[in-house]
Each structure stands twice: as C-alpha cells, then as structure tokens.
Amino acid sequence: MIKRRDFLKQLFAAGAVLGGGTLTGACSGITRADLPEDNTSEQSPPMLDPTGRHILYYASLAPSGHNSQPWRVRIEAATTWIVEANGDRRLPCVDPDNRELLLSIGAFAENLFLAAGALGRHADIEVIANSSHDRDILRVVLRSGQANGDPLNLLATRRTVKHGHLPKEISANDVAALSHQAGGGLFYFPRTSSHAACIRDAAVESFRIQAARDDAQRELVHWLRLKNRDAMHHRDGLTPEGMEIRGMANWFVRHFVSPDDFMKTDFRRKGVDVTAQLAREGGGWMVMTSSGDNVADLIGTGRRFQRMALAARARNIGIHPMTQVLEEKTGRSAIAGNHNRHFFPQFVLRVGYLDHYPKPVSLRRPVEWFVTS
Template structure:
C-alpha cells in the first residue's frame, strides 16, 4: 500500500513539475480531449462562418495556466476589439500582466494568419495605454485576396514537456525559427555556458515558486482534474495537459483533489522533477523585446506564436519554463550572464521530438468569450 501511495504521489508531483511554464500549455482516445478540427458548441448569429473559424483558430493560442485571458467584442461589421478578461488574470505569478499581454499577442497573430488564409486582411492597432486596461487591440477585418498559410499548424501546436531529444538543433532550423524574430531571439545549445546558467536559474526559480503559497494556490485554482471539471470549464490545467497517463491519470481523473498538490511532499518532488526536466532537450531559446510597453509585449507575443507554429512544422518541441521570469532572482541571474540590460520575455526549453504528441488542452466555446454589437 505504501509503495502504491508513493507511486501516486511521485506521479502527481511530476504533473506539478510539468506545469512549469504556465505560458503556453485533444486526442480522441483521451476522455479529456477536445477536437480542434471543428468548432465546438459555437453559435453566434451576428458572425458568419469564416469569422467564427478565424476566432476559433485564434483561441488556440497559448496562455498561462491555459487561462485563455481574451475576450472579443464585435463593435460592428468588420470591427473588433480584443479585450483582456480581468477574471482570467494570474496576479500571483503575473502581477503586471506581462504574460497576459504576450498571450493576447499570440491570439492576435493566430487571428491575423487565419484571416489571411480565409481571404481577409487584418489591420491591428494596440489601443491600450497601460497593462491594466481592458481594451487592448482594435482590429479591422477587410475582405482581400487569400494569403496561403497552413492553419492546421494552429490545431497541432502544443507545449511539449517530455521526449525532447538532446541532439543540437541545426543551424538551418534555427534560421527558419528565427525568420520573423528580427534579432530578438537567441539559441543556446545544452553544452554552452549560457545554457547552463539558464538551466540553473530556472531550477532555482522553480523551487522558490514551489514554496510560494500564493503562486501554488493560484495554480491549484486552475487545475481541472476530473472529466466533469474539464467539460464544465474548458480551460485550465488538465491531467492530459500535465502529461499524466495510465493508471495514475485514471486515478487523478476519478479521485484526485486539487488541494493535494499543495502538500509539502508534492512541492519537493515537483521541484526535483523540474530539475531533471530542465536538463533534457537540445538547449534554450531566449526571446527579448525592445521595451516593456503594451505594444512591445503584444508584438513579442505575435513573434513568439509565429515561431511556435514554425517549430511545430519542423518537429521541434517547445516548453516555456517561465518561473525564472516570475521570481525575483531569475531575471537578474540571466541578465547578469549577458552583461547588459535585457527585456526578457520568454525562456523556452527546446528539442526535436521523434513522435509529436497530439494537442490535448481544451478551449472554450466562442459564445463564452465573444460578445456582439452593443455589448458593454
């Protein structure tokens, strides 16, 4: 009995470790899976089919704890406002809404690419003056010639936390990944001094955050362990999303309690497993921005999403490990190793994946985040 209990505890701690990197996080055989090929439960009489498809594809963008912090207000024909949903903020790990705005940038990039593929041109203007504003981006959707783009990549993109190979990413693939980054992305192979610094700082930050009660309580609030919880909320961190399968996954879906993840033993084991995970993969990608304004963060989120879609096409897994940017010592440790001030926005563990897993994170239906003309 003790062996079984210890096994379950270790497996659940692994799930806690694999929530590392709230930014960024189904398959038909999994009861928690949601198909991305179709529009789930969508019925918006004030939008036509292509517009609904654009919004669905946009909603496949990554977000912290899979909180999906976007709302869309249709201001009129072809006029849209992308909002930040205050109920979906993460004040413990993202008090200044940095990660929220990066996620909204990824949402807008998916929106723009999907619109182009369906015969629209998008004009997006950042209208927020501060990080706490509700209205973030004004979008104009204008009929135009189709701009071919493999939107299937949006359906297939996901965070990959396990199974990253250690072989170095080729210079050709790095060039492809960075083609839209404008010099703001940097790759460090796993044997380099920079990679070691990033790994060590990441592990230290993860351990610190594991024992910060407000951060862990916030994480637990976004856990969706049971199938009923997943279907009810269609957001958050699921058993499948934490890559817990087999008997342990079954146990968690049927008997798991989110508050169990707050126990000291789980935190300790989760931190140890995060250290092991940080040592895997081909190396690290750091993404910076030119500044920290709302516009800078939105643009960086858009660049990241374009890179993430390219990574999926190349069979490269991405695992954001953002604790290093959320804890007080993390940014200082990485910036100090570069010898100059940097606006760090993403810390990504990367590596080739032999068999890319199918996406498993749920998404909300359009009526839950899209409001029609006249809505306040």
C-alpha cells in the first residue's frame, strides 16, 4: 500500500498540490453555489429590511486577504449603518498596519454603493476613522433613489483568477477603460517589458521570503478550510477550490491533508515553485497607487480597485493580486523604486485575458453573521 508521504511526493512531482493539477474525476468540495445566501437559522436585526440585507450580501462579495472578510456592520437605524473593522479577522503577521484590511473594506464599500444603486437606494458613505486601528471605519446613510442599472451580475461573478491567463498583452483600449474606472493611478507593464520582469522577480522573491516565515505561514494555516465540514462551519478562508486545487489532488487534500501539513518544507517549496510558474504567465502586470496612505486614501483606493476589477470581469480579464510583494520589505523597495515618491503602491496585480472566466467559488458568511445592532 502506498504511504501517505509517498503519495504526497507524487502529487508534488505532478504539480498537483497548490498548483491546480490536471487530474479529473473526483468529487468536488464546497463552493459558494452550494450554500444558500440566506441563513434561515438566524434572524437579521429588526431594523434591517430585505433590501438592506440584499445590499449587504452583495457588499460581502468583495475580496479580502485570505478571504478573511474583515468587516462588521452595526445597524444604528434603518438607514444608518456603521461599517467596522473586525479585529478578530486581522492578519497581523502580513498586514500589521491594517493597510490591506482597509483596502478590503474599501472594496466592500464600493460593492455596497453599487448594490444600493441597483436596488433603488443611494448610499452616502463617509470615512469616520482617524487611525488604521480604529474600530469604526465608515458611516453609511441610505436614501431613497431610483434604480440606476444592474451591476449585480458583475458583483456576483467577479473573482480572483490565478490559472489560465493567456500570453496576450492587454489592449490599449482595455487598459484605458480599466484606468478610467480606477480614476487614474493605474500603471500597466506588458509581459515583455523590463518593468514586468522586475515586478515578476520581486513577486516571486517576496513569496519565497514570506513562505519561509513561520509566523506568516502559521497565519495562512489559520485560514485554511480544507475539509468540507470546516468550510460549511466557517464560510470564509481558503478552501481547496479557492486555492484552485483540482481533480484528484482536490479530493486527496480534502480527505488526507491537514492545515498543519502546510507548515512542512515540501508544501512551502511547492508553493514557491507554483508562484514562479504563475508569475511567468499572463499579459503583464498592473500596479495601482494612491496619492497618500491615510485611512481615507486606503478606503478610496479599495473602492477604485473594485471598480477596476468589475470592469476587468466585464472584459474577460483575470486578476491575480500578488500581495506578498507589498508585504515584504524587499518587494516594497523594488516596486516603490519605479514610482514617484509622492505615489504609494497599494496593489500589484498579475493580469491576463481568459478563454473562460470561471465561476466564483470562495465562500461568504451569511449577512446575519457580520451584522449587529
């Protein structure tokens, strides 16, 4: 009988674990489509009407580091909400200053704004935090309005895409469209440019450095949801589907791999190898900057990113944030050295056209789980 360790080595050799794999025919794990939007076992706060609940559901489809979903919403009145940073969902090892947390809450705010407009409400959103470690971040006031179109399908189908980026440069028209949605501060470096090579190398080296850090790897392990029962219990974090582990590798990881296995040298090394492979794929790199780094700047940049990401979804362009390059000092220096000192890099993104845009699979907590009164 083949030993578990030897089987893992075979998966490594095949490039299956962490890399997606090509084996097929195994049952899949839990995806977003398998879980209902509503959580009938719990009731929403009485001041949250069905429209408000739908708005918050679409807001929660925003991206976040490790899919930690670091937002909480306090219902102060039927039309007044406070968006909080949930301290239990911070990533202190890789995001000690809450930079990425605030960017995620900015993306949440943009989804909220767009969903409100689509559902006949207008959302006035005010930044009320003074420090990146404040609990209360935004005040949202809803007013009656007129439905202004239907971006809900884009909100529901946008996702991070790691695999399948085609080696075709992004067209000038598409770059201009994405930059327009981003409100400026978006720089594209085609795959064959020297700048792209610099970013690629910095991204891989930063991933290697971070993978060697026990604290950062342990933080990642905390958010792994490898078993179906864990995915259903938490409805957040990183599932095998979210990490794009497919086929037989997916089945094996869900049944025989524990999160602690990701602390082992072989798993870390494989992660670096897969990252190096992915970094060579796609149509190039984009860097999104802000003109400052205070709370309002970060919230605003998160909102700009989400508008750009939705425009990319509409154009069948995959986006893969390579966050480690801005989390490690070596990567930050490499990226910042290519920009004016008055601009702050906030996102480093590998981008590429896709033959097929895959369905979203990352899980989301029911609204009732992150709303308080």
